[in-house]
Amino acid sequence: MRTTDRLLAGACALLLAMQAQAADGQKLFTQGGANPAAMACVTCHGANGEGMAAGGFPRLAGLSAGYLNKQLEDFRSGARANPIMQPIAAALGDDEMQALSAFLAAKPAPAAAQANRADAAEGVGARLALRGAWERNIPECVSCHGPGGSGVGDAFPALGGQSAAYLSAQLNAWRQGTRKNDPNDLMGHVARSLTDAEVTAVAEYFASLGQ
Amino acid sequence: MKLFPFAVLALAVCGPVAAAEIKMDDQSQLNPKATGKPAFEPPQESDLPDNAYGKLVQEGRAIFVNTQKYAGEYVGNGMNCTNCHLDQGRKADSAPLWGAYPMYPAYRKKNDKVNSYAERVQGCFQFSMNGKPPAADSHVINALSAYSYWLSTGAPTGQELPGRAYPEVPQPKGGYDIAKGREVYAAQCAVCHGDDGQGQKAAEGYVFPPLWGRDSFNWGAGMHRINTAAAFIKENMPLGKGRTLSDEEAWNVAAYMNSHERPQDPRLIDGSIAKTRDKYHANDGVNLYGVEVNGVLLGQGIK
Numbered sequence: 001m002r003t004t005d006r007l008l009a010g011a012c013a014l015l016l017a018m019q020a021q022a023a024d025g026q027k028l029f030t031q032g033g034a035n036p037a038a039m040a041c042v043t044c045h046g047a048n049g050e051g052m053a054a055g056g057f058p059r060l061a062g063l064s065a066g067y068l069n070k071q072l073e074d075f076r077s078g079a080r081a082n083p084i085m086q087p088i089a090a091a092l093g094d095d096e097m098q099a100l101s102a103f104l105a106a107k108p109a110p111a112a113a114q115a116n117r118a119d120a121a122e123g124v125g126a127r128l129a130l131r132g133a134w135e136r137n138i139p140e141c142v143s144c145h146g147p148g149g150s151g152v153g154d155a156f157p158a159l160g161g162q163s164a165a166y167l168s169a170q171l172n173a174w175r176q177g178t179r180k181n182d183p184n185d186l187m188g189h190v191a192r193s194l195t196d197a198e199v200t201a202v203a204e205y206f207a208s209l210g211q
Numbered sequence: 212m213k214l215f216p217f218a219v220l221a222l223a224v225c226g227p228v229a230a231a232e233i234k235m236d237d238q239s240q241l242n243p244k245a246t247g248k249p250a251f252e253p254p255q256e257s258d259l260p261d262n263a264y265g266k267l268v269q270e271g272r273a274i275f276v277n278t279q280k281y282a283g284e285y286v287g288n289g290m291n292c293t294n295c296h297l298d299q300g301r302k303a304d305s306a307p308l309w310g311a312y313p314m315y316p317a318y319r320k321k322n323d324k325v326n327s328y329a330e331r332v333q334g335c336f337q338f339s340m341n342g343k344p345p346a347a348d349s350h351v352i353n354a355l356s357a358y359s360y361w362l363s364t365g366a367p368t369g370q371e372l373p374g375r376a377y378p379e380v381p382q383p384k385g386g387y388d389i390a391k392g393r394e395v396y397a398a399q400c401a402v403c404h405g406d407d408g409q410g411q412k413a414a415e416g417y418v419f420p421p422l423w424g425r426d427s428f429n430w431g432a433g434m435h436r437i438n439t440a441a442a443f444i445k446e447n448m449p450l451g452k453g454r455t456l457s458d459e460e461a462w463n464v465a466a467y468m469n470s471h472e473r474p475q476d477p478r479l480i481d482g483s484i485a486k487t488r489d490k491y492h493a494n495d496g497v498n499l500y501g502v503e504v505n506g507v508l509l510g511q512g513i514k
Contacts, residue, residue: 114415117293118273118281121256131256134298139451144403146413153411155402183402190451 025103028096037091041100044084049104053163053207062109066154068101070181080181109150112160112209116147124198125205136193141202144186149206155183161210167203175199233478234344235334236322238433240496241306241376249303249374251310253362264357271358274351275300275308278340279416282351287342288474289410289417289426292355295339295434297447300362303374304446310375312359313368328356338431341474377442382497383459387437389504392467395460399449408471423471425513430476436496440465470504475512484510 029049032040041049044057051059060068074080075089092100117140121130129149132140141159146152149159159167173179174191182188194202256272259265274281276299278291293299300308315328329352333344345351366372397406403419404410410421421427433439445461447453456464480486488501488510500510 116415117276117299132298134302137451137453142418143450144418146418147415150413152413152418184399184449184452186402186449186451 024096024099025101028092028100029103033092033096035091038088038096049107050110051163051166053165056163056165056169058166059110059158059162060104061107063105063157064151064154065098065101065105067151067157068104069097070154072097072101074181081178109158110161110210112148112150112158114148114150115209116142123201123205125201125203128194128198128202129205133193133198138190138193141206148209155186159206162206164200164203164207167206168199171199171203232344233334233337235326235330235337236478237491237495238334238338238431239319239321240433240436240439241310242371247373249372251303251366251372251374253301253307253309254364259361264361267354267357268361270350271354271356271361272299274354275358282336282345285336285342285345285351286340288340288428289421290340290428291417291420292335292340294420295443300359304376304378305443306377307362307374308359309363309366310372312356312363313366313370313372314375328359332356337477339428339434341427341429341432341477377439377446379438380441380445380458380461382438382441383462387462387466387497389463389466389470391459392463392465392470395456395464396467399456399460400464403450408468422468423473425474427473429474430500430510430512431478431491435469435473435500436498437462437465437469438496440469466499470499470509472509472511472513476500476510479512484508 028038029041032038041060044052044055045060046052046057049059049061051057071080072089072092075082075085076092078086089097115126115130117130119130121127127133128138129141132138132143141149144152144156145159146156149162151158170179171191171194174182174188175194177188180188191199259268270281275292275296278286279289295306296302296308297305303310311331312328315331316325318325327347329347332352332355333347336342336344396408400422404422405419407424408422408427409424410417410426411419417426428434434443441458441461444465445454445456445458448456476487476491478487478491480490484501492498492500492510502509
């Protein structure tokens with residue numbers, strides 16, 4: 001009996017712990033972290049992490065946990081400069097970052113059209129995304145970010161259904177050297193070869209895939 | 212009971228017959244000495260006519276860039292044609308189709324026959340794609356031939372055009388170093404191709420091709436030559452950052468990649484790695500088929 005009780009108690013404690021862990025991400029997202037400076041994500045990133053296009057706040061739902069966690073760490077360290085996110089990330093603990101990243105990664109990503117290299121490409125944005133501009137060593141965006149820019153692994157985030165405002169702001173940050181937390185300058189190197197018109201067009205293209 | 216040995220014998224006899232016939236017996240190295248600056252420019256997609264020909268060309272292009280989806284029955288691994296022939300087979304110095312198509316039919320001393328372009332493409336399916344060759348009159352070969360023909364619009368026939376190969380990279384003076392290649396791999400390649408060369412997938416399948424192992428090209432593919440892989444890597448890798456690695460880095464990382472096991476050479480003779488090496492690998496550039504590396508004999512294939 002005593003053993004059974006202990007087992008039961010242990011199981012309950014484990015369940016509670018798991019629940020606390022599971023609730024953690026959601027609570028952090030909707031109410032903020034233990035440190036009040038870690039404001040609730042929901043304020044800017046939308047009730048379901050869908051982002052807020054008008055403010056340029058990106059969609060977070062369905063991005064890979066590894067990518068999200070790295071971005072939070074980079075905001076904290078300053079490797080990714082952002083005056084809003086820096087103090088928020090600095091107020092989050094490692095466990096909080098991990099819980100948040102896992103929680104957001106598990107949320108459904110918006111359905112985005114799976115456009116790929118075999119599809120027709122009309123217009124500047126679609127051509128960059130599906131054909132690249134190899135005369136300037138610019139690969140097809142989908143060759144790293146996946147069909148429809150659905151995202152691949154922890155290093156190549158989803159682009160489909162991300163707002164044009166956010167995508168173009170990031171591309172411009174890479175061009176200007178204010179964002180440089182990509183592995184081996186893989187994105188920066190491409191972004192610096194793009195023109196203003198191409199940045200706008202390709203950002204609008206990927207935003208349109210989610211509509 | 213007495214029938215049993217006959218059944219085994221019949222199987223043994225039928226085995227090699229059942230295997231697909233090798234359509235073109237190797238993926239020979241192109242002459243890297245074809246010098247000069249690449250000048251040929253293939254036509255633009257927007258120039259394609261809106262008719263049956265244009266449609267077949269587009270179907271060939273679709274097969275070329277998404278072979279997994281549009282010719283999957285002939286593909287035995289995770290590769291697409293465009294993984295090795297960049298920019299949809301258009302890019303100079305990356306074995307473009309416009310550099311290959313006008314060179315066929317071609318007599319080859321090696322097999323003492325005139326090889327057609329269809330046979331050359333069938334060879335890609337058997338080796339690089341580790342699959343089976345589509346029939347010479349199949350839709351897949353017709354469409355790929357039409358696409359290649361269109362890309363070659365205006366190219367002279369029978370002339371080695373500058374840019375048709377991967378530019379040769381001289382082997383480092385002290386030879387290559389697999390251990391150093393491993394370091395290059397970890398720093399530059401693993402982010403896309405994975406820690407163990409396994410590639411990376413998205414929902415639809417491979418986005419970054421596997422570099423060794425079950426789903427990669429087999430031991431008969433041209434890319435299994437370290438010199439060919441070094442030339443490809445130097446020109447094209449990391450994707451979009453071609454010609455940023457040193458010659459030494461390209462050789463070392465090519466040797467690291469090609470020191471791993473991959474699917475067996477479909478030309479395997481009598482189940483013998485030694486015989487297959489003697490006939491097909493001993494004089495085929497720099498390669499590790501049938502060579503022992505760190506105490507392991509390479510060329511065993513993957514079941």
